Each structure stands twice: as structure tokens, then as C-alpha cells.
């Protein structure tokens with residue numbers, strides 16, 4: 593008999609669509625992939641070289657479970673330089689991608705009797721991990737009319753005596769929205785009345801911000817002792833397949849985060865940690881080049897989408913996703929996702945893959961070439977013509 597708890601696990605539709613897009617491409621169909629959320633750039637050569645050198649130099653064994661001390665120090669210095677706060681090294685954990693930090697946070701702060709407040713729409717693993725922990729998910733909405741920023745009053749109004757953790761994500765997947773500092777400040781101030789609630793801030797897109805202003809919860813001293821921060825190298829340095837990220841944990845949680853890591857993955861592979869070290873300590877011009885490219889493509893995709901009758905799309909403020917409103921089509925986003933891929937060869941993700949409030953929207957990643965983004969929008973226009 594299978595463990596019944598498994599029935600609570602969700603998944604990430606982007607991987608299902610990626611597999612189907614691959615099948616169609618193998619059959620010789622012309623496929624444009626705007627589905628999966630990963631930079632289309634290669635990892636910059638100096639980072640790849642550092643990984644290869646580490647392998648050649650014999651970095652073949654286990655490392656400390658929390659990560660190489662030199663890498664944790666580099667993370668500490670990087671955060672200190674960018675956000676003016678130096679988290680204790682003992683609270684920095686290197687993980688195989690940013691994703692495990694979500695799962696660990698749900699295991700540590702979830703569980704029966706606890707409520708966890710999270711955004712809708714949001715990265716689907718939040719809901720999956722919360723449900724798997726047996727906690728009750730309580731959703732707040734991210735609305736198009738608010739630029740997909742959260743509303744602090746709405747979040748605070750959801751708090752009950754059972755609330756144990758609140759999850760936020762800015763810049764945001766799937767909408768590309770960024771919550772302004774005024775709203776974040778309001779949330780942080782509101783939480784001073786609830787000292788037992790932990791705040792989880794997913795900042796995996798913190799370097800992909802188009803106004804180039806710093807956006808981190810680390811900038812708010814009042815909340816630091818109960819903040820879980822997720823970040824990593826996947827999006828910033830085009831390193832999704834290397835599998836490396838990090839979590840900054842509250843003091844009381846770190847022992848358990850480490851225990852879960854030891855039970856599950858032991859440590860991140862050593863050469864990847866050396867590659868990440870080269871990324872963090874090396875020349876940062878590659879990050880700026882990719883940020884500018886994503887900003888340019890965000891402008892292209894928004895312009896092209898808004899030219900299509902029946903579609904409206906806000907320009908994303910960060911990350912690399914557009915979240916066009918397609919409700920005028922009058923059919924479900926799931927159906928549009930299927931038709932767009934099967935009939936028109938464009939992989940995009942239904943808004944409902946990120947929660948029920950995503951109905952009427954589509955997530956299109958702009959991590960593709962300018963030409964293919966334009967071509968994908970032309971194909972979407974053909975689809976739209978069939979409905980409008």
C-alpha cells in the first residue's frame with residue numbers, strides 16, 4: 593500500500609509541458625518553447641571553467657552537509673554588499689537548487705493544525721509542499737489591477753491563531769510582478785503584532801529586476817530573526833541544470849533544515865559548489881547583460897501580445913514571464929495551453945497551473961530569442977482569431 597500522504601503532492605506543469613514539447617519536436621514539428629522557466633543563455637564560461645577545474649582538481653567527494661564554508665562566506669559577503677546585512681554563516685545552507693528550501697520550510701513550519709498563507713497564483717511547489725506537510729493552505733490573491741503585487745492588508749486579514757508561516761515571492765513567478773517597498777513595509781510592520789509567525793521570502797529572481805532597485809526582505813531588521821530567505825544561482829547565472837541554491841534560516845530552524853538535508857541529499861555536489869563560488873565572486877557583467885536582455889524581451893513580448901485583439905498584458909517588472917489576460921477567449925486557460933502547443937507549436941503554461949486565480953491567464957516565458965518570441969506571438973494571434 594502506498595503512503596496516503598502522497599496524494600497531497602502536486603506537481604509542476606512546466607515539466608509536463610516541456611516533455612510533451614520535446615515529443616512533438618522529435619516528431620519533426622516546429623516548437624517554440626515559452627513554457628519552462630529557465631534562461632535560454634548558457635552558463636557563462638568562467639563559471640563552467642570553475643566547475644571543470646574543480647572536477648580535474650579532485651573535488652569528487654562529499655562536502656559538509658551545509659555546503660562548503662568558502663561558498664557560504666561568499667553568499668554572506670554578497671548579501672552584505674547588496675542588502676547591507678550579513679547573515680550569520682551558521683544560518684546559511686547550500687541546497688540542490690532553491691526548490692528544496694520550499695519543501696524544507698513546509699516540513700519545518702507546516703503540519704496538522706497549522707495554517708500557511710501563500711499567494712495565488714504562485715509557483716506550484718508552494719501549494720504542493722504545504723499540502724504534503726498536512727498544513728492548511730490559506731491563499732491571498734495577486735491581482736492584475738494591483739500590478740500583481742500583494743496587498744499587505746489582505747495578507748494580514750488572513751491571519752488566525754493557527755497561522756504559522758506566510759509565503760511571499762517578489763519578483764514573482766508567474767506574473768513578473770514586483771511588490772513595492774511601501775507594501776512590504778506595511779506587512780513587516782503588521783507582523784510585529786504576530787511575533788510567532790515566520791516569513792518565507794522567495795527571492796530567486798532578485799537580480800532580474802527591471803528598475804534595478806534592491807528588493808529583499810533582508811533590508812527589514814524587524815523581521816530578520818524569523819525570516820526564511822530562498823535564493824540561488826539558477827536564474828541569475830543561467831545555472832538551472834547545475835542544481836544549486838541556498839536558504840537563510842531563522843536560528844531555531846537551522847538544525848532541522850540541516851537534518852532534512854542530511855536525510856535527503858547529504859550535500860550539493862562539490863564541483864557545482866565551486867562553479868557557484870566563481871559565479872558569486874567573479875565578474876558580474878554577465879548578470880547585467882542577461883538582465884538587460886530579459887528587459888528588452890519583456891518589452892517585445894508585451895508589445896506583441898497587446899497587439900492581439902482580445903489579449904491584454906502588463907509589462908513585467910522583473911523575472912522573465914509575461915502573464916497575459918486571455919479571458920476574452922471565453923474558454924479555459926488549460927484548453928488554450930493544449931491547443932497552443934498541439935495545434936500551433938507554442939509551449940506556454942495555463943495560469944491555473946499556478947492556482948485557481950490564474951484562470952483567464954497564460955504564462956509565457958520570455959527566455960527565448962527575440963525572433964522566436966515574435967513568432968510565438970504571431971502563432972498565438974492565429975489561435976486568437978479562431979475565437980474572437
Ligand code: PLP
Nearest residue numbers: 629689690691715765824826837
Ligand atoms: N522559486 C521560484 C519562484 C521559481 O520560479 C523557481 C524555479 O522556477 C524556484 C523557486 C526553484 O528554483 P531552482 O531551479 O533553483 O530550484
